[in-house]
Amino acid sequence: MTQLIQSLSDISDRYDALFVDLWGCVHDGVQAIPSAVAALQAYRAKGGAVVLVTNSPQPRGNVEKQLQKFGVAEDAWDTIATSGDAARAAMFTGAVGQKVWFIGQPHDQGFFEPLKVVKDPLEIEQVPLDEADGIVCCGPEDPHADPSVLRTQFLLAKQRGLKLLCANPDIVVDRGDVREWCAGALARLYTEMGGTSLYFGKPHPPIYDLARRRLTAMGRDVGGEGILAIGDGIHTDVAGAMGEDIDSLFITGGLAAEETRTTDQPDPAALDAYLAREGRDPSFTIGFLR
Known part of the structure; x- marks a missing residue:
């Protein structure tokens, strides 16, 4: 059964590194969450390493710029692992072919920027669906439209046997007070229709492999028992941690705030009911990162 704590400092001395989700934990899609930033700064001041592990489809350089815009202090983290970078590596090594049908918004074009760590990368060409070898999905063109608007195109793609590379497994996020659909919702629909979707962000192994490589690049050799994963996604952050056998x-104050009746802290009965329903067992729980 999960242990309800009051602050990160209650348990942080047990861990050498944190894998920290961004959206809903460190920022709300509009601005930084001050208590979370302060908690991470305090942790790093004691020698801990903070890897921001995000399902953003963006390259990590773009995420850094976004953090600056939101007011997340640079001394609150050490390095970043993005779903986008893990998925880009797969794309440039031919996971869905050379000619791809792209689903996303104009600001997602950074996904196609060259990736230096891939030797002899495939030259990717964006083409219409009827010319494509595969699909690259960074998110819906309209994050407020129901994913089913793509059902007709997905039926054609499935019939042609195209694989869909999902750059962000999240189903939804909350931008301030507004809920938006993510690439994971489109990939889920495609899979439900009989198509094949490939995932590289949480809760799937590639992004954790990338996060560990980023730790190693910092000169930190940390085993699984020394890592704590933090996040508000029960099906991404918590499920991923359980799959990786890390705490x-x-x-609860992010995506599950309503279900857990979180104000400052979750309602214990609501929390227990929610975790039982979702079949997940986080090591620890708190209302907000602080």
Whole structure:
């Protein structure tokens, strides 16, 4: 059964590194969450390493710029692992072919920027669906439209046997007070229709492999028992941590705020009911990262 804690400092001395989700934990899609930033700064001041592990489809350089815009202090983290970078590596090594049908918004074009770590990368060409070898999905063109608007195109893609590379497994995010659909919702629909979707972000192994490589590049050799995963996604952050056999801290004040009746802290009865229903067992739980 999960242990309800009051602050990160209650347990942080047990861990050498944190794998920290961004959206819903460190920022709300509009601005930084001050208590979360302060908690991470305090942790790093004691020698801990913070890897921001995000299902953003963006390259990590773009995520850094976004953090600056939101007011997340640079001394609150050490390095970043993005779903986008893990998925880009797969794309440039031919996971869905050379000619791809792209689903996303104009600001997602950074996904196609060259990736230096891939030797002899495939030259990717964006083409219409009827010319494509595969699909690259960074998210819906309209994040407020129901994913089913793509059902007709997905039927054609499935019939042609195209694989869909999902750059962000999240189903939804909350931008401030507004809920938006993510690439994971489109990939889920495609899979439900009989298509094949490939995932590289949480809760799937590639992004954790990338996060560990980023730790190693910092000169940190940390085993699984020394890592704590933090996030508000029960099906991404918590499920991923359980799959990697690392401890997790579930933030209930994000995506699950309503279900767990979180104000400052979750309602214990509502929390227990929610975890039982979802079949997940985070090591620790708190209302907000602080």
